[in-house]
Amino acid sequence: MRKLLIKNGQIHTMAGREFLGDLLIEGSKIAALGEALEVPQDTQVLDASGCLVLPGLIDAHCHVGIGEEIYRWEGEDFNEMTDPVTPDMRAIDGINPEDEGFRDARLGGVTAVFTGPGSGNVVGGTGVVMKTAGKIVDKMVIRDPAGLKIAFGENPKMVYSEQKKMPMTRMGTAALLRQALVDAEVYRDKLEEGKSDPDKIPERDLGLEALMKVIQKEIPLRAHAHRADDIMTAIRIAREFNVDLVIEHCTEGHKIAEELAELGYPAVVGPLLTNRSKVELKDKSFKTPGVLAKAGVKVAIMTDHSVTPIEQLPLCAALAYKAGMEKEEALRAITINAAEILGVADRLGSLEIGKDADLVIWSEHPFQLTARPLYVIIDGNIVSPESRKDGIPHAF
Incomplete structure (x- = not known):
């Protein structure tokens, strides 16, 4: 099963919890949230230090x-x-x-x-x-x-x-x-x-x-x-x-x-x-x-x-x-x-165990004019950033 760990992000769950820590995705679902989660074997890691992690x-x-x-x-x-x-x-x-x-x-x-x-x-x-x-x-x-x-x-x-x-x-x-x-x-x-x-x-x-x-x-x-x-x-x-x-x-x-x-x-x-x-x-x-x-x-x-x-x-x-x-x-x-x-x-709508792994890692709060979604994840898959047909990355 595909595993993805988002580390060191400011995680805003929209379910009454906000903390600095990690979020683990297994397959298409959120498997765990917490501080300093153990990294399972064969897990892709994204460092979200200094970033805000929100539901999609x-x-x-x-x-x-x-x-x-x-x-x-x-x-x-x-x-x-x-x-x-x-x-x-x-x-x-x-x-x-x-x-x-x-x-x-x-x-x-x-x-x-x-x-x-x-x-x-x-x-x-x-x-x-x-x-x-x-x-x-x-x-x-x-x-x-x-x-x-x-x-x-x-x-x-x-x-x-x-x-x-x-x-x-x-x-x-x-x-x-x-x-x-x-x-x-x-x-x-x-x-x-x-x-x-x-x-x-x-x-x-x-x-x-x-x-x-x-x-x-x-x-x-x-x-x-x-x-x-x-x-x-x-x-x-x-x-x-x-x-x-x-x-x-x-x-x-x-x-x-x-x-x-x-x-x-x-x-x-x-x-x-x-x-x-x-x-x-x-x-x-x-x-x-x-x-x-x-x-x-x-x-x-x-x-x-x-x-x-x-x-x-x-x-x-x-x-x-x-x-x-x-x-x-x-x-x-x-x-x-x-x-x-x-x-x-x-x-x-929120980041909770068992919900779909749809989330965004933001450079800063999305209400800031300069905010950029650094990674967009849907069903546990990184779907952005994307490239145009000519290979040049899209500007967020």
């Missing part, structure tokens, strides 16, 4: 692989904008592991992402949590499906008003989502009846199967919502159907922070390192993640890559810290909080 960063909302940034329509697989309700779409079928964005992620210390459909449809399809290193998507995936994308506000209105079909209003968006969830409840009930009466088993419906995972709380709705009123509509519907919900973007979340905290829904905030490209972003602020966190909302920070380049995830968190978010909370927003919101905290 996690981008809790992006479109890496499914929206290939150097292409035009050839690599744009965000939305199947021919029908406003497409729950049967699966991100895994549109992800290209050779997208340059995966390499950029690794160069920025991002070792895992949630990637999925865009926000052109009321119901867009399911997304996945996956590693950022690998050749085959199926082997990179950690959780599939990891959530069902839904969208409120301007995007679905814009797409379908141009097609002269529903939804042309916010009311229409909410109505279509409600009907989709009702249809899933009916489908579920018919399947249950079919257990005792085979004649009542309905014809198989892949879209309703995806929606059933939501109403059975196997996966959450992941709601694109910028404005405060759209956020509350998403919550209203989630409460009506008693389903789990993650608020994505949450641009005006600071306006209703106490209410969100009381209701208990997590928020994945961003992209913040961008311009105000539409009316819904008029109150965009790097203060929002900190306001939400201080109110008691569990917060992750996203890039929405390629809106903000994915390698700038630590910069986004650093700017939230600069705007008033607690430093440790900003770091949690791109590590353990993100893992918990994505339902993969048993494997990712």
Whole structure:
């Protein structure tokens, strides 16, 4: 079994422990942490003296692989904008592991992402949590499906008003989502009846199967919502159907922070390192993640890559810290909080025995402008620094 020992690093576990010492990797898992660990035979050793060792960063909302940034329509697989309700779409079928964005992620210390459909449809399809290193998507995936994308506000209105079909209003968006969830409840009930009466088993419906995972709380709705009123509509519907919900973007979340905290829904905030490209972003602020966190909302920070380049995830968190978010909370927003919101905290987000060996050795704290990820390790393998095709190392 492959063994790798990281020695003499400042290890910040994101699990309540920070110390100067060692971390042992056996195979793809963390095997031990402590001071002056014994070096097993046939172990590769990395000296991390003067460096900070952190869990790999996690981008809790992006479109890496499914929206290939150097292409035009050839690599744009965000939305199947021919029908406003497409729950049967699966991100895994549109992800290209050779997208340059995966390499950029690794160069920025991002070792895992949630990637999925865009926000052109009321119901867009399911997304996945996956590693950022690998050749085959199926082997990179950690959780599939990891959530069902839904969208409120301007995007679905814009797409379908141009097609002269529903939804042309916010009311229409909410109505279509409600009907989709009702249809899933009916489908579920018919399947249950079919257990005792085979004649009542309905014809198989892949879209309703995806929606059933939501109403059975196997996966959450992941709601694109910028404005405060759209956020509350998403919550209203989630409460009506008693389903789990993650608020994505949450641009005006600071306006209703106490209410969100009381209701208990997590928020994945961003992209913040961008311009105000539409009316819904008029109150965009790097203060929002900190306001939400201080109110008691569990917060992750996203890039929405390629809106903000994915390698700038630590910069986004650093700017939230600069705007008033607690430093440790900003770091949690791109590590353990993100893992918990994505339902993969048993494997990712912190450095603990038995978890995946996904970690980064930083030259200094990643919130420093001069910080560089000296080594990026995924599943126990050193995947960065990397070289270009001409053999010249990439600058971190």
